[in-house]
Amino acid sequence: MGHCHYCYLQTTMGSKPYIRTYVNVEEVFDQAEQYMRERAPEMTRFEASCTSDIVGIDHLTHTLKRAIEYFGESDLGQLRFVTKFAHVDHLLDAKHNGKTRFRFSINADYVIKYFEPGTSKLDDRLEAARKVAEAGYPLGFIVAPIYLHEGWREGYKEMFEKLEALLPQYARNDLTFEFIQHRFTKPAKKTIEKNYPMTKLELDESKRKPKWGKYGIWKYVYTNEEQEDMKNTLGKYLVDYFPEAKFEYFT
């Protein structure tokens, strides 16, 4: 949806990504129903943002809104997704019944400014998150990708400060945070350098730690020391600003 330089979809979509929307929504729901029945009485959680940012287009299609209301009526299903977009107004009156976790991808201003063209600004995402909290949705934030840049400690601190100043108290009791460090693969690097030749994104394998990925390809993550540093630094901000929140994972 946006033009995020680091987006792993760059690799799977090739040099000319396009936006795809599904119109066979009833069939998708029928299939979802089948999965839920197979797993009953276990609860089944569906993730709606694995291959795109669905909120960025939903003001035109309202497909997500239908899905939210579909799961709102379900006893066995839950929905979640994540977005970098602030176009949430049409979703505020959806009958979600607390079954959908509405997550926002947030980052330090520097990362959004240099690496996430075409997406909503941090302040707009935070304002959208406030509206979503007021609409009673369970809320979550994914801080991703955590990227080490000059002034990163201050940048991420400011991000937490802004969020803390804005989020109503009642939204904090059911609030989740996920932390994901920046990583890249060699094919992704090739595509990124072709699509965004002027990018400032640091993609030097020699500065990173190789990690064997579950999809059968090496990915390059930060060194152990850097990972510890970012985990401790952001973890401390989280405890300081949102002691009630649930920390899901750092990866």
Ligand code: SF4
């Ligand atoms: S908005 Fe999300 S899906 Fe779209 S380019 Fe950015 S990271 Fe990728």
